[in-house]
Amino acid sequence: MLTSRLIPCLDIRGGRVVKGVKFQNLRDAGDPVTQAARYEAEGADELVVLDVSATLEERMAALDVVAALRTRLRIPLTVGGGVRSTDDARTLLEAGADKVAVNSAAVDRPELLRELSTDFGRQCTVIAVDAARAPEGGWSVMVRGGRVRTERRAISWIREAEGLGAGEVLLTSWDRDGTRSGYDLELLAEASQAVRLPVIASGGASSPEHMAQALSVGASAVLAASIFHDNDMTCGQVKDALRESGIEVRT
C-alpha cells in the first residue's frame, strides 16, 4: 500500500532557512542544504521549500538553493513562493524542483493552474492554500504570505483548483501555523472529503500524535518545520512513533 508521507518544510529567504509564527517574526534557522541532507538521511519522504524572499536578490539566492538541493537530494523536492507564471515555474523546474506550489498567484488568476498542469503535468502542480477560520464559520483563503484575507472560501477554492488541474493540495492552517498546538483537523477532514487529490497537512504540528491525527482524518502526508528545526525529534523518531501507532510509513 501507499505509505503516509513525512515532509519537512524549509522556509528560505536569501539562501537561509527562516521560521516565524503565523508567517511573522522570521528568525534564522540554518543552512538549507545541510538541513535537507540530514532530513533525507533520517528518513524524510519528500521536502518542501517555500521561498519567502522579499527582494529580487533574495529570490535569486533561493534559486541557487534549489539547484544545490537538487545536486544533493535523492527525494522529491516541491518549491513554492512567488510563482506567478509558467515561466517562473519553468525556472524552478530547470533549477531542480520536481513540483511547483502556487498560492496567491492562483487566487488572483486561477487559469494559472490550468496552464501549469498543461505544460508540466498535474503531478507537478501543487495548490498551496493558507486557510484561516472565518467568523461566520468555515475558512477563508489568505494570500500574500498570510497577510491578506480574501473573499474566497477554502474548501470551494480547493475543489475549483482540482478542476483546473492541481494534482496535490498543500493545506496550511493560518490559525495554527507555528503555534505547535496541532493541525486544524476539521479543515483537513473537510478538504480531504471535498477532493480526490492528496492533501498535505500543514500548520501546527509539534508531535507524532498530531501527525497521526491528521492522517486519520484523511491527509495523505504531514508537513512540519519547527519540530525538526529545533531538533525536538528527528524524522526517524517521528516515523517510529507513527509506525507504533499503526500508520504505514516507509522504512
Added chain:
Amino acid sequence: MKTVTLLKTGLANLASVQAAFDRLGARTELAETADDVSRAERLVVPGVGAFEAAMSVLKEADLASALRDRVDKGRPTLGICLGLQLLGLASEESPGVTGLGCVPEEVRGFSPEVISPQMGWNRVVPATDSKLLEAGYAYFANSYRFETIPERWTGATSEYGGTLVAALERGAVLGCQFHPELSGAYGERLMSRWLSLEVTPC
C-alpha cells in the same frame, strides 16, 4: 565514463534525472534526432506530462520507430513514469492516440475509490524472474498505470486500488512507473544496476 542519453519528450523536467546520473558518475547528453536515439548506448525516456503531447513529439520528430526498434531489440533503455506508459498500445488519458506498442497492454486510470494521482512511496514487489528489481519502497507520482505484466516481460508490481505494474523489464530495457531518480537509495541502486548492463550496438 559511462554516457547516458536523455530523450526530451516535451516539457519534462530533466534536472532530477540528470542529477541522479551525476551522482552515479555518468555523463548525460540530450538526444535530438532519431539517429541520436538509435546510436545512444544508454537511452533514458523521462516522462512528465500528458500521453498525447509526448506521443506527438515522438511522431513529429520521427523518433517513435527508432525508440520502438531499440526497445524491441532489448538495448539499454530506461523509461520513467510516462516514459514507461508510452511503450503501451494506448492510454485512457488520451483516447484515440496510439502508443509505441512494445508492451501489448493499455494504460488506464486508477479505480475511483483511491486518491489520484498516486503520490508517494509504495512497496515494490519484483517478479521471481526479475534481474534488475529488488523489493523495497519507491516514489510514485502517477494517475495512470498498466495493471498486469504482459507475456515476454518481467517486472514488479505494487498495490494501489488493485495491482499496478511498478516496473517492466526485458533484456536491458527497464520501464519504471515510479521515479528511480527520486527514490532515495532504492532508486540509486536500481539505476546503478541498469547502468552496469552490457551495451549492445545498434
